[in-house]
Amino acid sequence: MDFPEKTQDYLKSIWDIVERTGSPAQLGVIAATVGQKTPTASEAIKRLAAKGLVEHEKYAGVVLTPEGNKVAVAMVRRHRLIEMFLVEIMGYGWDEVHDEADLLEHSVSDQFLHRVDQMLGFPTRDPHGDPIPNAQGVTEKLSTQELSEVALGERVVVEQIHDGDSDFLRYLADVGIVPGATIVVQNPPVAGMITVHVGEREVPLSIQSAADIRVVRR
Template identity: 55%
Template sequence: MHISDLPDKSQDYLKTIWDITELSAGQPAALGEIAEKLNQKTSTASEAIKRLVGRGLVNHEKYAGITLTEAGQELAIEMVRRHRLLETFLHDVLGYTWDEVHTDADLLEHAASDRFITRIDAHLGHPRRDPHGDPIPTAEGDIDNLPHTTLEAVVPGATVVISRVQDSDPDLLRYLAQFNVAPGSRITLDAGPFAGMVHLVVEESGERFPLAQTQLALISVEA
């Protein structure tokens, strides 16, 4: 089966399931979370999952969450590759900011041919990360495993390197960009002036800025 054999919405479901399980270190995706990310009613998402189960692309064990079968994972990784290469092309070649690329990549990934994606990959020099730091699968489906540690787990005073920032919050991306913070930035976490806030200190510039603790889970780091 080729990814183009599936309706666009089915492609979205596979990619969303893969995204959720990747960020949760392989834990099954919950139906409600899938529905929320796709702006669907839970009942609508349930019917879509049943159809994917019928095609042998998804496993849905009662009370155990939703996972991809081997065939479903292969197709999902192809969608992830398309999406992240398109985001990188929009950012590096067309000058999109990193908070703008996600929406347009979502639209383009369904129409892009294999040849077009292959040409983009070659033109960009076969990048291994997209603008948010997410790993880009190779044409063979290989993908780097990144640490799942987030700023939530970092103790005040520790210095870490940002490895990826989730693209689900464009406001956060725009805010970090004000301080030139992106994957690869080295930052130190300091306690905030009051509850619910922390301060980040950018090593390169020495700039210090506040961040809500609720946003720490969206930023992955490594030592």
């Protein structure tokens, strides 16, 4: 790609945030995602806007232009395919791959990425359940239903889990909450916590953590 790595990182982060929230990306969230201070991120967004890659209206958040979206989708595809490769071929845990993929996504060639896609059987989801854009940039729609919003006694299937916290991912793997797992909400919220059934197991989760788990009804 002809754009600097930091530009690619910003565009990918904005795309991820919008995908997850369904709303324009707020400046503070963008800054936290790319690991920079808000004033630094603000200047970067201004430069991206001047290049026609994003649009930023004050107090309304940041969205990608068609050109910015094209770059972002390509980077998202790279990142998520590499995560899948690291888990399925290299034996990494799903809690270990995010930072590795951040490094590798800028280095591999398009040919290498195509070979990875073929080797993996053209997957449509990464290890965390995030949709992988195909070679044409088409992406499956992600569920908007959060586990924190599921009614008592309702049976749901885990579709996607936000990969921002490695410790949380390890905990979820230990208790069997992974994409494809069936969950039943057992208790109503008490003191910011809920209890869910995963198979025969009762698992406590904070409401805040449950909001990072996307589910579909079954």
